[in-house]
Amino acid sequence: MENDMNASGRSRTGPRQPDVHRPDLREPDLRESDTRRPDLREPDTRHPDLRQPEARHPDLRQPEARQPDPRHPDPRQPEGCQHDLRRTEFNWPDAREPDPLDETWQSVDLFFNDQPEPGAPAAVPGTSAAQSAVPTPLSYGPAPGPSPAADGPAARTGSVPVLGAPLHSGPKPPLYAPEPRELPSVREDPTAALTPDMVVDGAGYGPLTVRAASVRGDSHRYQGEPRQDSLAVVRLGVPGPDGLLLLAVADGVGSAARSHVGSQEACRLAAMELDAVSAELAETVRAGDQQGFAALVDTAVGRVATLLAHRAREHGDDPAAYATTLRALLVPLDPRVRARGFLAVGDGGTALLRAGEWNLSLTDPEHDGDGMIDTRTAALPHGHRARALLLAPALPGDVLVLCTDGLSTPLAGDAGMRDFLGSGWGQGAAPAPADFLWQLQYRVKSYDDDRTAVVLWEAGP
Incomplete structure (x- = not known):
């Protein structure tokens, strides 16, 4: 051989020649290319670099400007659209089919x-x-009173009527906001904690319509004390025209620690005891038997006082801690009977609104509705004797108001309240329950007690 090779494969006479059968992998010669192993760093037409645009593989990130083919419209584009929807610009033509x-x-x-x-x-x-x-105005029946200002009770949010804060007498409202505030604690008094800040109730029987509401006073809200007033709207007796409607309010004495329990129990016990003699009561009212009615009421109220005192002792309380007033109307469901039964233990109010005029001394001309507060008022359970009488027959359009002194006192002392409630309640039809609650909260400065009323609208036969 011309080039003598030693054992290590190196030439002794000339430069090293590549071995095509066994290439030296340790020292590749970069000056010469190996046709069996192309250099991948150079472009390979069989494997194009995807990072470079190629006509056969367009870069989707850079759409080509294609001309629409009228023979083959793009189904992805709506008719009349001259732009590619894959682009970010949309120029819809102004003339298009109306969309329902x-x-x-x-x-x-x-x-x-x-x-x-x-x-x-x-x-x-x-x-x-x-x-x-222009939205259609919503109607709630009779106008609730004087025409309000634009930002008053009929202010509108969009198309939804908003009553807003209750109206008030005088140029300025009372100091406290007319809304719930502090609440009693369950740990301190579960009954107080579970007594609602306000309640709304009602009923309707033929020509009779009832609205009832009780609201915690500003002073109790501010101090986190429970509402001490209670109410009841209850049907007594068997179903049918022989039954009675019991409308009752109770005002827990403010100085009594458990008077909120006493007022609730007084309403409940009165319903139970009067129901037991409802048939006899209905008969005395129908017959105009004043003496018989008073005897039945006196017995029932005596039972209420006894049971209320027993309830206090069962819970380890002094019966005086449950002190409460009680005031009620007994209304026959028979539309032919227009007389109404009345009973009361303690103060409060019973008023008649007839033909736009107020009668604030309907049941007791000497004391009832005179605006005076008697701190020595009779109260259950110690006071167990009730005043009982039959009221004169009601006329169509009459409005009977049964209330605690939280309403009777300002009603007697403030002409603005009488005008407002007379306008809202004396239009012939009863307001909706929510409107009644709002109207009842008409505010008079310096009167911050709980307020409760049950109102009966008498329609024609």
């Missing part, structure tokens, strides 16, 4: 904003856009 949803959305927009968009179609077929923009 436009009318629906336009009506919704008008409902909330009261004003139509310029050039918008009518929201209701057959009316103009301006007509559709």
